[in-house]
Amino acid sequence: MSTLTFQGAVGEVTGSRYLLEVDGDGRQHALLLECGLHQGGAEADRANAKPLGALAKRLEAVVLSHGHLDHSGLLPKLVRDGYRGPIHCTRDTAELLEIMLEDAAFVMAKDIEFENKWRKRADKPLYTIDDVADTLALCVPHGYGQPVDLPGGVTLVFRDAGHILGSAIVELMVPSGGRQRHLVFSGDLGNPGSVLMKDPETLHEADLVLMESTYGDRDHRPLEETLEEFAQVLDDAQAAGGNVLIPAFAVGRTQEILYHLSVLYHEGRLKQQVVFLDSPMAIRVTELYNRLRKSLNRDDLKVLNVAAQGDPSQYLPILRLTRSVEESMAINRIHGGAIVIAGAGMCNGGRILHHFRYNLAKPSTRVVIVGFQAAGTLGRALVDGAERVKVLGEELPVKAKVHTIGGFSAHAGQSELIGWAGAFRNRPLFYLVHGEPEAQRVLQRALADAGIDAEIPDFQDCIPL
Numbered sequence: 001m002s003t004l005t006f007q008g009a010v011g012e013v014t015g016s017r018y019l020l021e022v023d024g025d026g027r028q029h030a031l032l033l034e035c036g037l038h039q040g041g042a043e044a045d046r047a048n049a050k051p052l053g054a055l056a057k058r059l060e061a062v063v064l065s066h067g068h069l070d071h072s073g074l075l076p077k078l079v080r081d082g083y084r085g086p087i088h089c090t091r092d093t094a095e096l097l098e099i100m101l102e103d104a105a106f107v108m109a110k111d112i113e114f115e116n117k118w119r120k121r122a123d124k125p126l127y128t129i130d131d132v133a134d135t136l137a138l139c140v141p142h143g144y145g146q147p148v149d150l151p152g153g154v155t156l157v158f159r160d161a162g163h164i165l166g167s168a169i170v171e172l173m174v175p176s177g178g179r180q181r182h183l184v185f186s187g188d189l190g191n192p193g194s195v196l197m198k199d200p201e202t203l204h205e206a207d208l209v210l211m212e213s214t215y216g217d218r219d220h221r222p223l224e225e226t227l228e229e230f231a232q233v234l235d236d237a238q239a240a241g242g243n244v245l246i247p248a249f250a251v252g253r254t255q256e257i258l259y260h261l262s263v264l265y266h267e268g269r270l271k272q273q274v275v276f277l278d279s280p281m282a283i284r285v286t287e288l289y290n291r292l293r294k295s296l297n298r299d300d301l302k303v304l305n306v307a308a309q310g311d312p313s314q315y316l317p318i319l320r321l322t323r324s325v326e327e328s329m330a331i332n333r334i335h336g337g338a339i340v341i342a343g344a345g346m347c348n349g350g351r352i353l354h355h356f357r358y359n360l361a362k363p364s365t366r367v368v369i370v371g372f373q374a375a376g377t378l379g380r381a382l383v384d385g386a387e388r389v390k391v392l393g394e395e396l397p398v399k400a401k402v403h404t405i406g407g408f409s410a411h412a413g414q415s416e417l418i419g420w421a422g423a424f425r426n427r428p429l430f431y432l433v434h435g436e437p438e439a440q441r442v443l444q445r446a447l448a449d450a451g452i453d454a455e456i457p458d459f460q461d462c463i464p465l
């Protein structure tokens with residue numbers, strides 16, 4: 001009998017990892033689905049530091065749904081600890097992975113250097129840029145819908161998950177105890193209401209489904225309302241004479257915000273004179289999205305193409321890409337009329353902090369929060385209405401207006417998850433992964449109301465296929 005073991009992303013939204021042990025041809029074959037980084041706090045650091053050597057030695061193949069670090073971020077550690085087999089992913093994921101993992105190694109090296117200097121320690125990073133290069137060399141890219149043969153007689157097919165560039169739903173045909181079992185892993189499912197990505201593909205056949213449940217407890221606001229709210233904040237900032245600061249998530253959200261700004265610009269509704277994209281990583285990802293725009297939603301791009309007369313550089317003519325530190329610092333001299341998109345998304349580092357230093361104490365500034373802010377981050381403190389915050393070692397009064405615009409999300413909301421689950425015809429068994437416990441319980445009840453049975457697995461649970 002083949003089995004599946006839940007090694008991560010159970011009762012949490014990060015650290016995705018599932019071990020598939022296949023008995024297909026009388027021999028045991030071990031395959032890994034995802035190898036994600038745990039994110040947030042000391043417990044996550046400890047989980048990330050656990051050696052992967054024993055696992056690496058047994059594995060014959062790795063399958064990856066998409067490039068986000070909570071799904072891919074421990075791959076270089078797996079390789080550092082001895083893995084030399086193929087990493088199967090989609091073509092666009094292979095390209096995005098290069099940017100994601102290089103940045104992760106870069107940030108780790110910087111953090112460790114800082115820690116070692118100030119706490120007089122000699123810690124080593126989880127992996128280095130060399131481990132990242134070794135990892136990228138193992139990637140085997142595939143198109144959507146193409147069957148791929150894996151060890152043990154397993155067949156893999158990627159389907160478009162509509163979440164970020166290259167994201168996939170993973171479909172696996174697995175021999176188990178003399179019969180074929182059909183296993184589907186949703187990966188992260190996209191929000192059909194969001195722009196640029198296509199809608200997640202619906203599947204109809206499966207024996208067993210692992211489904212993400214990040215937003216299992218709620219629906220998102222409709223996009224039109226969200227956009228109206230966004231446009232009003234921009235107008236208000238302009239009337240007040242201040243700058244707009246948008247802490248940016250480099251992949252997906254930034255490109256989506258740039259899209260909406262482009263549409264507003266071509267409608268003549270954008271009053272700001274300049275938009276800065278002030279994050280080297282977000283710039284690289286935006287350029288990749290532009291290069292691979294054939295993979296994106298054609299209808300959304302048509303709107304831009306018509307407006308920009310087919311020239312991508314004209315989508316948003318007032319956009320300035322600031323790569324160097326000097327260019328970034330020059331933005332500090334602008335006291336109003338600019339939109340600054342800068343990382344990091346949760347304000348726990350990056351160039352956004354420097355812009356806070358110059359703008360947060362001004363009542364004319366508008367801070368627009370467009371993504372999830374984890375507990376304990378500076379972004380969360382701002383969302384929660386903190387009157388004073390510490391930025392780069394300096395206490396600042398928060399005089400700026402902080403707006404949280406919750407409607408931009410790259411994840412399916414509850415109704416979409418239930419709709420996606422309901423499309424399977426033969427009543428497969430569902431396992432909820434990638435969600436916080438409360439969201440999972442709410443989704444489990446809502447699925448039950450729709451006649452769908454779903455289990456919430458525990459860490460290290462092993463199920464027969």
Ligand SMILES: [Zn+2]
Pocket residue numbers: 066068163188
């Ligand atoms: Zn994701």
